[in-house]
Structures are given as structure tokens and as C-alpha cells.
Amino acid sequence: MALTGRDKTWLRGRRAVGLLAAGTAAVLGLATGGTVTQAAEAKPKPTHTQIELLAINDFHGNLAPNSPTSSSGNVNGVPAGGAEYLATHLKQLRAAAAAKGEETVTVAAGDLIGASPLLSAAFHDEPTIEALNGMGLEVASVGNHEFDEGWHELLRMQTGGCLPDGDGQNNQNSCPDPATPFTGAKFKYLSANVYFENTQETLFAPYKIKTFKDGRKVGFIGMTLENTPNIVTKSGVEGLTFTDEVETANKLVPILKKKGVESIVVLLHEGGFPADPKAYNSCPGISGPVVDINAGLDPEIDAIISGHTHQGYNCSLKDSNGVPRLVTSASSFGKLVTDVRLSIDNATGDVDRVNTLANNLIVTQDVPKDGKTSALISKYQTLVAPIANKVIGHLTTTSVSRTTDESLESPLGNLIADAQLADPSVVTGGKTPVVAFMNPGGIRADLESNAGEVTFGQAFTVQPFNNFLVSMDMTGTQIKALLEQQFSGVNGPEAPKFKVLQVAGITYTWNPAAAAGSKVVPGSIKIAGQPLVDGTTYRIVTNNFLSDGGDGFPAFTTATNKFFGGLDIDAFANYLTAHDPYTPAPTDRISTGS
Template sequence: MIHKASAALLALTLAACTATPPVSSSVPAADAAPVTIGIIGLNDFHGNLEPIQRALPVREGVEVQAGGAAHLATAIDTLRARHEHHLVISAGDLISASPLVSSLFLDEPTVGVMNRIGLDFNAVGNHEFDRGWRELVRLSEGGCDKLTLREPCAVEPDYAGADFAFLAANVRTPEAMGRGETLFPGTAMRRFGTGEGAVDVGIIGLTLEGTPGLVTPEGIAGLTFADEAETINAAAADLTAKGAEAVVVAIHQGLAPDDQPDVFGCAAISGPLREILDRLNPGIDVVISGHTHRPYVCDYGTIDAARPMLVTSAAWGGQMLTDITLTIDPAAGRVIAKDARNLVIANDNGAAEEGVLRPAARTDIAAYVARYADAARDAETRPVGRLSGPARKEGIESSLGNLIADSQLAATRGAGAQIAFMNSGGIRADLIPAAGGVLSFGQIYTVQPFGNTLMTKTFTGAQLLALLASQFDDGRDNVLAVSQGFRQVLARDGDSYRFVSATLDGKPIDPAATYRVTMNSFLATGGDGFAIFADGTDVVTGPVDLDATEAYLDGEAMRPLPATDRITVTG
């Protein structure tokens, strides 16, 4: 699932992005009239049609309210108007893991908004596959075939699909699917200008190779996800052979700036995308990335002069855009200059800030979103229970993770459950009660929007201990939330942790004993890299995870907030 920056690092990164001049890379121009292309990049929109409620830190002491599709639309119109030639490109996770106003309607309104905004291309991300590849195809192509638990076309009976192209260069299909080599086209070419001054821009779109570990296996059955760098290199060579003077990659994989002051440049850049970038053949001009939700603009030529590409990401949720400019020499057939900057899309009436746009809401988009918000309101505002305090999702152990694990254990006691686990990536928002501790359905839906069912399985103690050790496989820190009565001990291991021991009701886990364990259906098939979850036996299918949370909140009594005392860290 998605990794999130700490608040401190996000503030530092945004401060750098908005206070630092645009990153540029250029070479001497040829004696020909150049063609300038404006590219507007976004990523990880996640159906955030309405403004995000949490303020966005811009720099120390300065926060803004940001996002909202109506404000985003005006910002894109403003940036697009600066260039005769332009493209709007998304680097994936446009949909899913989205708020109720979009997710309740299978993200059809997000597609509708992006049609109206004029999105040109969306590279598929891992979340595009949350409801399965067939539903993704329906969402793209239109129609009302029911392929999920929810009803399609609930607001727009004539839902017609996307006017923009989904790109999936590394998502391969068997011939039996009848969709060609890839699920969606992998590349596209756009021509700008006329006659001798015409130039061609090639676009490559793809997701991370590790997508199968992040989605339910049944939803991607039959698909394969190819190596990212190999896919890009092959596609770029093909586009160049067809005459592309510039190559732009939109990839749903990202960088993770280290917690150092130089997060705006490249010296502190690390993360999965770094390894991909180092394997790319020269000739890529721009890489629009995502997945890590980190904002950055990196001139990669400062790291490797043979690869002078700009690498960008605009945070998440439509709170930022990347403003990219390419200057192409038609005679030389190459990019002669490029620059990029990240811009915060504020929706408040604050004072002018460098790097912050405050566009007015575009009225047609606002009206379209309001149509869906009205349709969702009855479900969204229905009270479901009360909680004694705010339940947060951040931290190695979170009160919200514990609350969800407890609700899942309570819902599956009848199946013999003794332990329940919850993955942190499946928790999408904090749970903040209103006055009197009241929680609404819309709030808990935003926390758990995936519609997973609960599964209870039998594991040996040895399997359980191996599962807990795997929280830190391959250098990751993917700590599971645990239900009441279960405890685990971790030890610091450099900048990470390692699993030490676990107990249930005060007794050490016995490798030779068996235990009944509950998890959501995503984890039950080995999701989030927890392959051992797929090995359990005596499977009993339980309720939908959201229904379990609602039942646990009880509707009447105040539910106490769980303590965060189930994980002990030593060393």
C-alpha cells in the first residue's frame, strides 16, 4: 500500500518545492524555431473530489487548505493557457482508496471530473486494480455491467467512460483475453506544430512491477506485470524510431526523499524508483512519478550526466500540480531545455505565497461534484456510533489500527477467532469524532473504502511467528496492527526493527500449537507482501470489514479508544 511522509518531512519538502526556483536542465539550442510544450503533471488523486480537510504545511509556520476538483480544474486551465501546446498527465492511482463521494459510486465521478478537466493520459497505478481489471476496463470504456458489490451507473445511467487514455505498458495479458499484448495501450504519440516546425512527443505509462503484492489476486488473475526499466527502454526505443523528439514517462512508482535538508534536489533521493532510473537508457526527458505521495522535482542530470531527465511528483489528492515546460528544437529533433516546479493548489483566501496558486472554483466542476455529494449525503451523514477520542492512523502502533483489529476480532469470534491483524496501508484516514464523540458512516467509509471481507483461518504458531518476522522482510517496516490480548515485542535494528517475540493472553506463542486468525480478504490472499496469510486452513468467510467496524461502534454506547500498548520496542 501507499507509504506516507511524516508531517515534518512533508512540511520540509513542500517548503523546498515552493521556495526554490524551478529545476532546469538545458543544452545549447540549434538554429531553428523552438516549440514549447507545457506538461501538467499530477499523481495519486485518489478520487479526492472535495477539498481535503487536513491543512497542508507549505513551510514552517505556514499551512494552507488545499485540493478540491473545482479548484484543481481552474489551476489546470490557468497553466494550460500559458502554452499553445500542452498535455495533462497523471501518474496513476487516479481512482480507488477514495472518499465516499467518489468510492460509493465506483469512482465514476472521478472519471467524469477528469473528462471535464481535460486529462490526456493516466498511467495505471496499483489502486486502479482494487476492484479487478474487468471493472477497470468498464470504468474506462463505459457501460453499466455489474462487476462488484456496488451498483454502477447509480447517478449517471448513461455512464460513458473516460475521454482520456489509460496507459499500461507493463501490464501484459494472455491472448485468450482478447485485449492484445497489454491490458491498455502502453504508449501514445502527440504531434504539436505544423510543417517543418512540427514535433512529436512520446508518452509511456506504466505501473510498478510489484502491483500483484498490493491488490487482491483474483482481481488481476491472468495478468502479468513486467519489469519497469526493461519496459520503458523498449517503449522509448520504439517511440524514438517512430520520430519522437521527446519522451515522457508516467510511472506509478516513486522516490522517498531522505530526512535531510536537501529534499528538493537529488542528493538525498532514494526509494524504489531510484533503481529503475539508474537502469534507463539515455533519451528519457521527463519522468512523472507517484505512489510514495512525496512531492519532489529532481534534475537527475546532477546525479548522472548521461540521464539529464526531470523526475517529478506532486504529492497526492490534487493538493499540488507539477508545472513542466519542454522546449524542443524541430531541426535537431531533441529537447533543448526543460524545467519544472511544484505548485500548491490552495482553496482558501490566504495571503499570497510563493509557489501557491489560489484558483477560484470552476463552477461546472463544483456543480458536477455537488450532484454526487447530494446523492451520497444520506449514507455519509448517518450516525454509526460514538468514540471517546480521535483515533489516528500514524505510528508504528496506532490507536485506529488497534480499534479496527478489535472490531474484526469481535466480528469473527463465532468462527473461533483468537487474533486479528490489520495492515496499516488499508487504513486510509484518521477517525475524528464530532461533538459528543459521534461518528458518521462517511467517516468510517473513508477509513476503510475497499469493501474487503473478513477471513478467519487456522495457522500453526510457527507460521504465525514467521508471519510476524516477515513484517521487516526486504528492509520494509510493515507493522501489523493487532487485536486485544495479543502482544508483540520488536527490537530496534539500525533505522528499522526486527521481530523478537509474541504472546496471546500473556502466554508465548507456541510454535507447535494452532491459532485461529482473522484478517481482511486482501491480506488473506498474501497481499501487502504477507505471503504466509495465504497458507492458512479451515477458512471461514465473515462480514465485510466496514460492517464489522460499524457493529463494533455499537450505535449507542461510547466506545473507548484502545490504548497503544500492544507493541513493545526494545533497544
């Protein structure tokens, strides 16, 4: 998919918004377009209706709390997250609102499932949908990871039903308890900008109108990031078209207004990057796509609940009329809840933005666990134990790190690439791959061990996507183009991060000071120790996400004679078993220099 004008603007400038220092009073922040920090409540007006909006995003099936020493399990050092605690915090917030005579609505901005821990993923994320049902979630936009198992499976997440997956085949088991069928999500998925190709029919409803007891209406527009086809497996979105978020949302505004809706909130699965990631309740120097999306959205839209970047922020950004508008994100994994108090003018039905406040609250673990959620987690922990606890190998170190060196190569990236290269399932017609490529974004955690023992559950935490491995033919010229794509286009130096592929069977040097398109040092590329030859055809292996050109690597789409093998997690697990105990290899495949 070509970059939109908005994407190009962001990549060129990544423009930031001038913001006030944290701690500025909420009303002052809203009036000036500065940082929003709601430590204290503004006084509600008697002429306004107060509605509490509770928001999460990027939950990714994190039912059990993550380690408090990892970035996934704390906020600024405070242990945070876990579905049992999230459920309790939501109940407490609703009770506090009810005590003030205010109604609530609970919403989400995508990626609730997908890239999930084994506890959820082993059961096709059915446990997470059940947990969110219990938490009282009402409406959610569709994120890119909702498509990890394809749009047909996403429809099943909404409507329910069981998969005939062979009662645990490939370490997954739909509806493992015959006495408890999967009935689907009680909340409504929205996808205003996801259409079936050549139709005007959206995958899910584009919006939902919630009418409160006093007759007040709030419209929620659900938006998936336009770039989804470039960052998910092609087969998962085949037959779908993704349209521009701004254009799509703006077209829906007059439709909602005709239905009597003056208060409009966009649930956007796209986000930004505050200059200080720890400033979760403000947004100093925020940049990224959400800044330009906000600037382009119709001023009639009153608030943006965003996600995707896994950042926590609480902003007031000016719309195209220069009026401040609330833009928030609740980090990821259920570590934060955004508590928004919409103040709606009874006379106009519109949101009074000056008196609409937000507060990002840490989901602390000093509250009682929600009993029903605990029982749900306990049930699936018992069901997943035989899969998760199976020891598949040992490490001679405590862990294998995904942290990269100066050349952006990591020990864990090497291990995964080696596993792909050694996998027999991708050998066809006597042709065995000689090079492997792995996308670093698919490496979700370090490989940990229990006193040296590695379980399938720990391996799955590293590679949770269940991608297939694909072998294919590429010429030396195509491989050169592929390597340059690591440092140009959407992976250029102004992008949020490079996507330097982790490799096996190939070595090369790249020059950070060289211009895009000529970063790879001429003559440095070697395969099996021999110089790369432009006209020679090499058999390579990667996952199906990259094979489809994902992460900005279209060179993979020019490869020929593609053959699908087994799952990447199986190759990973089998390699650890075959090389037991495993010692991390040195990071000497990629180097920097001139």
C-alpha cells in the first residue's frame, strides 16, 4: 500500500506539538492546547450531563499479570496489569460514577487479541473474549492484530462457535471445555474503514450510538489503521480494503448528526509517541500519525481514544478550527485505564470540551482480584498446563536476549533465524534453504529459562503469531534490494525504528553514514562464506508475514517458487530440542562500517 500524504508528512517531519509542562491545571491545558493532567476534578455544571467513559487498548490477551520487573508488567516501576485487577478497577470506577449519579460506557481502541500469551493464544483467544465480556466492555475498534488468524476467525470472535481444530492440534484447542461453548463477544466490534473489496459493505458496523437514560446520545466510530495490510499476513486480510482513517471518519459525521448525535468519539487504532514515554498522563512533544489524524478530523468529533503504539498519553491537541480536543491512549496489556468524563451540554447535546477531562489511571495490584475473572484464568491455566509446561530444551545461560548490538543484530534473532534455516518442513524438490530472514518485530520477548529449562510456553512467549515458514527462490540482485529496504522507504532513518532483519546463512556490512539505497557496503555480502553473485538464485526461508512483503519489504513479493512449510513456533521449539543445551551464538553476522 502506498503511503498516504499524512504518512509522508509524518515521516518527513514527525512534527511535534507545543505543550505545557506537566502539572498545569486541567482547564488551562484544555484552553491552550497544552498538556492535559487531570489530578483534580473540575466542577461539573448543573446544566451538563456527566458521562464516564472508560477506555483500554492493546490488551493483547494479557490475562495473567506480567513480571513486574519487565516493561510489560509495570508503569514507572509500579506493578500493573492483569485481567483480575483490571476487572476490579473497572468495577470500582463504575461504582464511583454511579455514586455521583453518572452513567458509564467502557470502550477499547483495538488489539484486544492477537500476539497473545499462550494462556489465551492456545485457545484462539477465546479466553480473552470471555474475560472482556465479564469486564463489561461494550464497544471496540478493530486493531491490526485482530487479523492475526484472519478475518473469518475475527468474525467468529464476534459471533461465537467452535473451530474443528483437532482437539489441540498445533498446540491450539478451540472450545476445550465441551460443557462451555464459545458464544462470542458481547461487545460490538467496529470497523468503519475496513470494506469487502469492490463493495460498500464494511466488515463490522462503522459506528455505534449509545443512548443514555436521559436521552443523551454518544456516537462511537471504530477505526482500524489504514496500514494494516502491510503489517499483517496477507491471507488474513485477503478480500478486504482499508481506507484512510480521516476521510472515512469525516464522512460519517453528517450521518451521525442526522441521527441526532452531537457527541462523537473516535476509537482509533493508531497512535503517537510522546517525547517522554514515562509521562503517561500528559503528552510532552508528542509525534506520530495521531497528530496528523487529529489535525484532519472533522471538528465535530469531540475526542479520540487511540492505541497501537503501546504508549500512555493524555493530550489536548487543537483541531482544524483551533479548538482543543482530547486525545488519549492507555498504554498496553491492561496496565492503564483512561477515565474520561464527558461533559455534555443539555441544551445542545454536544460535548463541552473545556469541562471534559481525562485521567490515565494505573491498574495497580493492591486491590482485590475479581473473583469471576480469577476463576476464568484458573480454568484455562489448568487446560493449558500440559502444553505450556512441556520442557523442550535447556539453555547454558539464564536467557537469550533480543536486545541488539550496534549493527542491530541480536542473539535471539540469530537463534530464531538458525531454527528457520534448519527446519525440514520447508525443504521441497530437494531444494534446501541457505539463508533465513526474521523480522525483529515478530520477536516479542527474551527467551527465558527456569534454572536452564525452557518450556514450550516460554518459547511461545517469544514467537506468539503462529506464522507459517515459507521457502522461496531469490536472486542475488533481489537479496541486495531486500537488504537496502531495511534502510529506506517506510524503514528509512526518520521512521520510528529500523527493521533490520535477523539472519542466518548470510553476512554483510552496512554503513550508517551512507545514503538510503546504498547503505550495504559493496562486496560485503556473503552466503555460506562465499561472495553474493547477482545472477545466482538462492533458496531462502522466512515467515509468511514477510513473504507477503510485510514490514516494508516488497522484495520478498518478487521471489519465486514459494513453498509453505510448518509453523514458526514449531521450528523454534524443535531446534531447541535438537540443540539441547543451547548456547547463544555471537552476534557476528551483521556489522557496521564503511
